[in-house]
Amino acid sequence: MWHIAKRELSNNLNSLRFALATVLLLGLMLTNAVVHLREHPERVQRYRERVSGHQNNIAAQASNSLYDLAQKGPGYLYKKPSDLRFCAEGGEAFMSDRAQAGYHRWSTDTLKSFWILAYPSATPNLDNVRPDVTKVDWGFIIGYVLSLVALLFTYDSISGERERGTLRLTLSNPIPRHTVLIGKFLGAFISVSIPFILAVLVNLLVISTSSGVHLDSEAWGRLGIIFFVAVLYTCLFLALGMLVSARVQRSAVSLVILLLVWVVFVVFMPSTLASIAGRSTSSGPTYDFSERSWKLHEELSSDYYSRHYEAPEGSTKKIEIDGEYVTKDAEQQEQLHEERLNRRIAEVHRARAITRISPVTIVQNLIESFAGTGFERHLQFLENVQTYVREFRTFIVDTDSADPESLHIFGVRTGMSQEPVSPESVPKFEDTLNLSRDFNTAATELLLLTLFVLVLLSGAYLAFVRVEV
């Protein structure tokens, strides 16, 4: 077996395709590293500035009074840019990098609306008249280029030998067929891995030696997983190549079939399926949303005003009615925003589920998950935001109940603690990534990918064992 693998390897190493693949992958990975080094420090810098601005904002309100803090809320919460952005760009441009934990709607002479948690959409860059192209990230390099290279290394592995007649020669020796197959597979695998590993090493070398980007140990672990995913994905295409190569008499036909399969599954499936899934469902136009929001507020207001004027002036009852109005309104509106967000997320989930038929989508989703970018990461960010918001609200309630002078009526200035709060005690938002969570979300896809590989490998085995030489 090792003998066959070695023979395949030395055959491949001297070939034109090996040289071309090496040059191609190296060039792509270098571009990727250079672009990352150019863009990432800027991104991190911007994030830091925003976060410190946000902290100052909280401190200013906290030193005013607890009411101010409770009414204005913590303000914008920002998504932390991932250090592994070079692995997967993940459509980050279409997802907002912030959540608005301080969305104000109205104020009257005596009352101010309480903040709610809103989810602003990403603002598309409409100034950009430059042509739109795919970002050269690891996802692209692995998903598109590496898969093509894997096919180009295997399309003639069996049919080529059959054409030349050497297959008959090999099989006349007392070696079982599966050994031949595994040997060939290993040989092709190693010869694809060499240029890829070389390119990855150069890429990481450039990125890690630069002072602008810092990769911690967890990031290296994540890179390891991404590399493993890439290897699995390569195996899938190697197996596919061998399967077709075993079934087909001529290697030219084998390549034509493989290329067409590749084009359909890798290039077209993801976008077409997503479009079909996305267009078939619609979550209702935007103006409906503002109308509903307005209607809810109106209903609540008319009810409130009748009760407000009945209550005697200056009584605790009146404060209670005011407070109830403000808090109820905030609750309702926040729920509306959350409902819309959930509807949007559900729609994207549906579209993503369908596109999983294509292996390239699976691998790109996996890389995104582990690189900390993309849709799953966005969901995690939103979860972090919601956890933080709960924490913040508990903090407000606790601080208020600690003040004996407060009436403990939320929503109105007179009903709440007027004491300033020490800015240090206010909980701080931290956008953290959780590797085990990433594993959980990625598990299905990881299994699906493994399943694909196993099916194709056994398919290749069966095809090769059954076939006449």
Add this chain to the structure above:
Amino acid sequence: MLTLIRRELLDNLMTFRFAAAVFIMLLLVVSNTVVLIKDYERRLVDYNTAVKTHHQQLQDKKTYSAGGLHVDRPPNPLSIFNIGMDKQLGNQVEVYFGFVPTLWDAKMHGSDNPIMNIFSSIDIAFIFKVVLSLLALIFAYDTLAGEREQGTLRLVLTHPVRRGHILFAKYISAMVCLLVPLLMSVSLAVILLTTSTSLALSTDDFLRMAGFILTTIVYLSVFYLIGMLISALTRRTGTALMLSMFVWGFWVLIYPNMILASILPQPTVEARAASTFNQIEQLWEEFEREQEQYLKNDAVPGEDPGFGIGWVGGSMNRLNKDAATLQYYYKKGFNITEIDERSEPQMPYIQNYYQFLVPLTIDLADRTWRIRKPALEKIYVRPALIDRILLKVSPIGMYDAATQAWVGTDLLGIQDFFSAARQYRKTVIDFFYDKNAFASRQWIAADKGVADWRTLPQFSFQRSGISINATRALPDLFLLLITNVVLFVVIFLIFVKTEV
């Protein structure tokens, strides 16, 4: 010659790759056309809603100065062929007398679910770019190398046929074979388009499609010739195929995505933006001084632009300022519903003031535009132009540019809309002059008669004529043709010189 063509044609038609090509093209084009028509319909609904809302908003405005006019860019029905910049750039812009609108001031209609944009969508040109080029190479790789391997080339050349004729026959027959799946899929797509009720296609549109198909054929031929060149250069079909695939991967997948990432942004542009923005700010300062001067010299003492009248209603004075897009203007409007009886004698003065001020603002806007236009060209359009030129090193880039020009979704096509919006601004200003709106009471107040918008001409945007599309597409089409000729000559020279 004809016998040669017939032989080649029969050879090609009976192959597996021909069947596969037809199947794949039909599958991809039909399924994507259905999706693309759906997408277009959705955008059309968005557009119609926006037009209706903007119309209603204008009718609700009771004074002339408060009128916020918005014009909307309809989606291009031919964007199904090449989406270009149709979805990427803003599709609604405000037309205000005190500001000249550009592409960089446009906004986007709201969308149901912005996150769905993470899924890329593809157009027919993309299918052709990727699949047709691949098919062309698959058809071409063995034309010469294959015959050489089998030894039939030697046989053919023993006959008294000229080598040029052999090449030409091979080229013609393969192109005919490749045209079958192309034309079949395109005609199915066109049938789908014409049966869809939401798409209104004009004669010009069919001519544009013809231009698109013509460009596609020329593009296809470039890739076929590239494959033939590789085939002429190599001894073995295996090597030819391998080389073809890498060449394809490089030109189609890698080059367009890599080249734009590797060019550096220019720092000088930002400095230029800052200095132009300064200039514009100065113009406005000057304008404010003139305003003060007027208030000082008029018959009413004091410099109060409100002339001390008592009123009830709303007013707006918003500064729109964006250093990145060189946007700087004040938007002023009043919506006075009630005027204090005692202030009535002041009204003629305030009317005179606006009769002086508004034409001055219009003039200022035009002057600002003269500074802003070349600066925007420098900052935004030129880098985009350089990008496009770099992309044109690959036949993909040429094809993309030419087809976008044909269907009118290129940058120039989108900018046509904004020139129409600018033209419409002039119409609106003329409308104001006709009504003598600036000096009228309805400019600021709606207490005695409201603004009359009924005679305001409607905005309509006609896409540029087919001749303009053709002029824009021709340079790139020409470039593709030249590439064809050069490739053919090179192949001919190589083929004539080689030993069989």
